Amino acid sequence: MTAHTGSGLLAEVTRGKQVESRHLGRAVVVDADGSVVWSCGDVDAAVFPRSTVKSLLAIELVESGAADRLGLSDEALALACASHNGEEAHARVAASMLAAVGRDVAALECGTHWPTYEPAARALAAAHQSACPLHNNCSGKHAGLICLACDQGVDPVGYIDPAHEIQRRVTDVLASMTQTPHTDANRGTDGCSMPTYAVPLKALAHGFARFGSGVGLSSERAKATQRLREAVAAHPFMVAGTGRYDTTVMNNFETRAFIKMGAEGVMIAALPEQGLGFAIKTDDGANRAAEVAMSALLHHFGGESLCRTAKDHAIFAETKTQTLRNWQGVTVGEIRAALTI
Amino acid sequence: MTAHTGSGLLAEVTRGKQVESRHLGRAVVVDADGSVVWSCGDVDAAVFPRSTVKSLLAIELVESGAADRLGLSDEALALACASHNGEEAHARVAASMLAAVGRDVAALECGTHWPTYEPAARALAAAHQSACPLHNNCSGKHAGLICLACDQGVDPVGYIDPAHEIQRRVTDVLASMTQTPHTDANRGTDGCSMPTYAVPLKALAHGFARFGSGVGLSSERAKATQRLREAVAAHPFMVAGTGRYDTTVMNNFETRAFIKMGAEGVMIAALPEQGLGFAIKTDDGANRAAEVAMSALLHHFGGESLCRTAKDHAIFAETKTQTLRNWQGVTVGEIRAALTI
Numbered sequence: 001m002t003a004h005t006g007s008g009l010l011a012e013v014t015r016g017k018q019v020e021s022r023h024l025g026r027a028v029v030v031d032a033d034g035s036v037v038w039s040c041g042d043v044d045a046a047v048f049p050r051s052t053v054k055s056l057l058a059i060e061l062v063e064s065g066a067a068d069r070l071g072l073s074d075e076a077l078a079l080a081c082a083s084h085n086g087e088e089a090h091a092r093v094a095a096s097m098l099a100a101v102g103r104d105v106a107a108l109e110c111g112t113h114w115p116t117y118e119p120a121a122r123a124l125a126a127a128h129q130s131a132c133p134l135h136n137n138c139s140g141k142h143a144g145l146i147c148l149a150c151d152q153g154v155d156p157v158g159y160i161d162p163a164h165e166i167q168r169r170v171t172d173v174l175a176s177m178t179q180t181p182h183t184d185a186n187r188g189t190d191g192c193s194m195p196t197y198a199v200p201l202k203a204l205a206h207g208f209a210r211f212g213s214g215v216g217l218s219s220e221r222a223k224a225t226q227r228l229r230e231a232v233a234a235h236p237f238m239v240a241g242t243g244r245y246d247t248t249v250m251n252n253f254e255t256r257a258f259i260k261m262g263a264e265g266v267m268i269a270a271l272p273e274q275g276l277g278f279a280i281k282t283d284d285g286a287n288r289a290a291e292v293a294m295s296a297l298l299h300h301f302g303g304e305s306l307c308r309t310a311k312d313h314a315i316f317a318e319t320k321t322q323t324l325r326n327w328q329g330v331t332v333g334e335i336r337a338a339l340t341i
Numbered sequence: 342m343t344a345h346t347g348s349g350l351l352a353e354v355t356r357g358k359q360v361e362s363r364h365l366g367r368a369v370v371v372d373a374d375g376s377v378v379w380s381c382g383d384v385d386a387a388v389f390p391r392s393t394v395k396s397l398l399a400i401e402l403v404e405s406g407a408a409d410r411l412g413l414s415d416e417a418l419a420l421a422c423a424s425h426n427g428e429e430a431h432a433r434v435a436a437s438m439l440a441a442v443g444r445d446v447a448a449l450e451c452g453t454h455w456p457t458y459e460p461a462a463r464a465l466a467a468a469h470q471s472a473c474p475l476h477n478n479c480s481g482k483h484a485g486l487i488c489l490a491c492d493q494g495v496d497p498v499g500y501i502d503p504a505h506e507i508q509r510r511v512t513d514v515l516a517s518m519t520q521t522p523h524t525d526a527n528r529g530t531d532g533c534s535m536p537t538y539a540v541p542l543k544a545l546a547h548g549f550a551r552f553g554s555g556v557g558l559s560s561e562r563a564k565a566t567q568r569l570r571e572a573v574a575a576h577p578f579m580v581a582g583t584g585r586y587d588t589t590v591m592n593n594f595e596t597r598a599f600i601k602m603g604a605e606g607v608m609i610a611a612l613p614e615q616g617l618g619f620a621i622k623t624d625d626g627a628n629r630a631a632e633v634a635m636s637a638l639l640h641h642f643g644g645e646s647l648c649r650t651a652k653d654h655a656i657f658a659e660t661k662t663q664t665l666r667n668w669q670g671v672t673v674g675e676i677r678a679a680l681t682i
Contacts, residue, residue, distance in 0.1 A: 005346070005365070013605070013626060016529030018539055020389055021605050021626035024346070024365070048356055111668025114463070118455060122466035136668060188357030189673045198359055264354070264362050284625035285354060285362035327452025327477060332530045 006042035008339070010282060011289035013324070015333040023289030025265065025282035027339065029301055030205040032215035032275040037301065039202070040339060046198035047281045048188050049178075050262030054141050055081040055228050056177045056207065057170045061144050063224035066151035070100045077231035078238035079140030083261065085241030086115025086135035088123075093238065094134045097143035101150035108133035109160045110142045110192040117241055138192035140238070145170065160193045167195070178207040191263060201279045204268060209277030212258055212270025229258050229272065245291045245319065249298075252315045256306055257298060265290045271302055288322075288335055295320035296337035347383035349680070351623060352630035354665070356674040364630030366606065366623035368680065370642055371546040373556035373616040378642065380543070381680060387539035388622040389529050390519075391603030395482050396422040396569050397518045397548065398511045402485050404565035407492035411441045418572035419579035420481030424602065426582030427456025427476035429464075434579065435475045438484035442491035449474035450501045451483045451533040458582055479533035481579070486511065501534045508536070519548040532604060542620045545609060550618030553599055553611025570599050570613065586632045586660065590639075593656045597647055598639060606631045612643055629663075629676055636661035637678035 007024040014020060026041035036043070058080040061067050067077060076097045084090040098104050114121040114131040124131060133139060142159075149156035149166045159166050162184075174197065175182040182197040190196040199207075209215070212229065214222030232239050236250035239260070246259045258270040265282030267290040278297055282289045299307065299316035307313045321336040348365040355361060367382035377384070399421040402408050408418060417438050425431040439445050455462040455472040465472060474480055483500075490497035490507045500507050503525075515538065516523040523538040531537040540548075550556070553570065555563030573580050577591035580601070587600045599611040606623030608631040619638055623630045640648065640657035648654045662677040 015389055015537070015605075018387070018389070018527075018529060020529075021624060023625050046359070048359070048361055109669075111670075113668050114459060118459075118462065121459065121463060122455070125463035125466040126469060128467060186359075188359065188361075189667065189671060191667045191673070193667055193669045193671060196356070264356075282625075283362060284364050284623075284627055284630075286625055286627070289625075326530065326532045326534055327454050328450075328534045329452075330530060330534060332532070 005283065006045065007283050008040040010040070010280070010293040010337070010339055011335060012338045013333065013335045020333065022338070023282050023284060023286050025280060025289065025293070026201055027280040027293060027297065028202050028205045028278070029297060030202060030209050030277045032209045032213040032277075034206045036202060037276065038341065043201040046186060046200050047204070047266060048196045048198050048264070049204050049268070050190060050196055050264060050266050051083040051138070052204070052260045052262035052266050052268040053174060054083070055211065055232070055258070055260060056174050057141060058144050058228055059173050059177070059221065059224050060170050061148045062227050063220055064148065064152065066148050069151055070147055072097065072100060072147065074231035075235045075238050076140070077228055078235040080144035081228060081232055081260070082140045082239045083137045084140060084238065085117035085120060085244065086131070086137060087117055087120045087241050090238065090241065091134040091139070094139040094143045097140070097147055101147050103146055103150065103156070105132050105134050107146050107156060108136070108139060108142050110136040110138045112136060117243070136192060138194070141194070142192065162187065162195045171195070171197070177210065178203045201281055205277040205279035207277065208258070208268045208270040208279070209275060212272035212277060213275040215275060230255060232258060249295070249315060249319065252312065253306065257302070259294065261287055261290065267291070267294050269294055269298060271298070271306060273305060274302065276301055292320050292322060292335055292337040293339055296339055296341065300341045346624065347386065348624050349381040351381070351621070351634040351678070351680055352676060353679045354674065354676045361674065363679070364623050364625060364627050366621060366630065366634070367542055368621040368634060368638065369543050369546045369619070370638060371543060371550050371618045373550045373554040373618075375547045377543065378617065379682065384542040387527060387541050388545070388607060389537045389539050389605070390545050390609070391531060391537055391605060391607050392424040392479070393545070393601045393603035393607050393609040393620075394515060395424070396552065396573070396599070396601060397515050398482060399485050399569055400514050400518070400562065400565050401511050402489045403568050404561055405489065405493065407489050410492055411488055413438065413441060413488065415572035416576045416579050417481075418569055419576040421485035422569060422573055422601065423481045423580045424478045425481060425579065426458035426461060426585065427472070427478060428458055428461045428582050431579065431582065432475040432480070435480040435484045438481070438488055442488050444487055444491065444497070446473050446475050448487050448497060449477070449480060449483050451477040451479045453477060458584070477533060479535070482535070483533065503528065503536045512536070512538070518551065519544045542622055546618040546620035548618065549599070549609045549611040549620065550616060553613035553618060554616040556616060571596060573599060590636070590656060590660065593653065594647065598643070600635065602628055602631065608632070608635050610635055610639060612639070612647060614646060615643065617642055633661050633663060633676055633678040634680055637680055637682065641682045
């Protein structure tokens with residue numbers, strides 16, 4: 001009855017003296033030429049990248065000149081790449097993006113959920129307000145597509161449809177960046193109703209090696225990816241929010257590391273100076289395992305050129321072995337990276 | 342780099358045409374004599390049972406006569422076995438248990454968290470109230486121990502300590518029911534600060550075969566376990582709450598099935614009429630996989646004596662393959678049992 005997997009051990013969760021849970025998965029580090037530097041498990045198999053590719057979906061907004069014409073701020077560009085907590089600032093910036101093209105919350109087709117950051121949800125409730133699509137963690141991505149459509153003179157209605165002109169344009173960029181066809185055959189639907197296309201994990205990592213380094217991209221595209229990376233580095237809070245892994249790590253490393261989590265345990269990163277791209281998929285969809293594994297990989301492959309200070313090392317030490325505390329604040333175990341690098 | 346596991350495939354999560362995530366784990370079905378009827382993976386290895394054993398921890402409250410002397414309601418006994426949502430009724434019944442022994446929320450040593458049922462958390466916030474230990478999902482278990490201590494003339498302060506007289510008494514019952522020594526060597530600390538002792542998965546299942554059937558128990562203990570099962574069957578809402586798996590299934594099957602989820606993907610069940618006990622531990626700690634796997638096992642091994650009506654079958658059909666919908670209500674995939682039974 002033992003299952004055979006094409007995966008390796010990524011992380012362990014302990015309680016007291018015992019390993020209570022463990023996470024298998026696949027992970028790969030690729031250089032800008034597409035050579036595999038390190039891998040674990042079957043990295044040729046396709047995964048849905050989910051929200052990890054939001055920054056790739058935002059390229060056209062910048063490369064087309066729309067962002068400049070509309071005067072979108074760096075905060076807005078960071079939010080276009082975000083899976084945010086639905087905190088007040090996130091909702092406010094999403095609204096400002098829509099206002100830049102004379103639209104409002106009614107234009108969003110992502111659906112509504114309450115802020116995932118619970119204090120923000122409770123603050124809304126305490127003010128006797130309700131959640132709206134601006135609080136959806138994907139509202140910045142959706143607002144970005146609406147901005148692009150309006151700038152290009154395209155009716156944004158139905159922008160989530162795979163056949164919509166704007167959706168086709170950003171999908172073409174995705175296909176180009178990941179060098180993988182995006183067709184009906186590899187399409188699924190994401191939580192926010194946008195399509196998500198399965199791509200090989202290795203191709204996803206290579207896409208982010210290129211996104212980070214600009215290698216192999218046209219000069220216009222390389223400029224656009226640099227602008228997006230700098231916007232995110234300047235406003236890492238916009239990409240996720242209070243207490244979130246991506247925000248914490250990027251807040252420390254600024255333009256030296258680009259990181260993005262996706263649903264179901266997908267995570268990507270780019271180290272622009274090293275020209276490396278990273279991609280992880282946990283078999284079971286657990287984000288907690290992807291976090292500790294990513295910190296172990298970034299710490300190892302970033303080397304001394306990424307970690308220059310004791311604080312730089314400390315960030316990875318704290319995030320590749322995370323202490324688990326109970327409701328009384330007592331340490332009960334830890335979640336720790338368990339990859340063989 | 343492929344990991345070898347002592348586990349089998351329990352569940353798959355699909356998106357569009359592709360399996361996006363999958364969950365490995367161990368599972369076992371045991372009869373009241375301790376014979377393994379069916380198993381998947383290494384079921385001799387020890388797991389922390391976490392909240393699955395709350396009903397075993399409540400036995401002494403009934404068997405000692407304390408519950409009767411204190412006039413505890415069936416709702417209160419069900420709450421003593423609960424990992425509840427922190428809804429208003431849960432907090433109210435926990436408070437009533439403490440009041441029965443002249444105590445209040447200050448006696449609880451479980452720590453505070455906001456209701457896990459988000460509408461309940463937002464309702465508290467809208468009323469400008471804060472969460473308190475009554476909303477902790479374990480407050481019923483803690484209130485039960487405080488009731489037992491006060492009835493027995495023992496100072497309840499420090500009841501969460503492994504060396505406290507009341508803790509030792511309920512731990513002795515646990516050890517007896519699971520026929521496994523409970524010592525410093527196999528002890529961890531649970532989220533609510535109580536000890537949790539690792540026991541072989543098979544022993545956990547056997548404990549619940551005995552809990553359900555009474556086989557091998559003294560007549561006093563068998564009466565106590567029957568009372569607890571009947572209390573839970575009469576008030577399945579108290580054990581979990583709105584939208585929860587345990588509540589949904591037990592609400593349908595009443596005394597014919599006893600189910601309890603624990604943290605990190607542990608789940609137990611008993612089918613009293615068949616004399617069977619069930620235990621599942623997902624490797625990765627995912628509860629969603631334990632749910633679909635448990636429904637598949639109960640449906641199969643419960644047979645026609647458990648499922649007597651079309652509705653009975655429908656409950657398992659809906660819970661062993663659960664439809665995944667996105668924020669717009671669109672079906673995007675499913676989570677489904679994938680055990681080989």
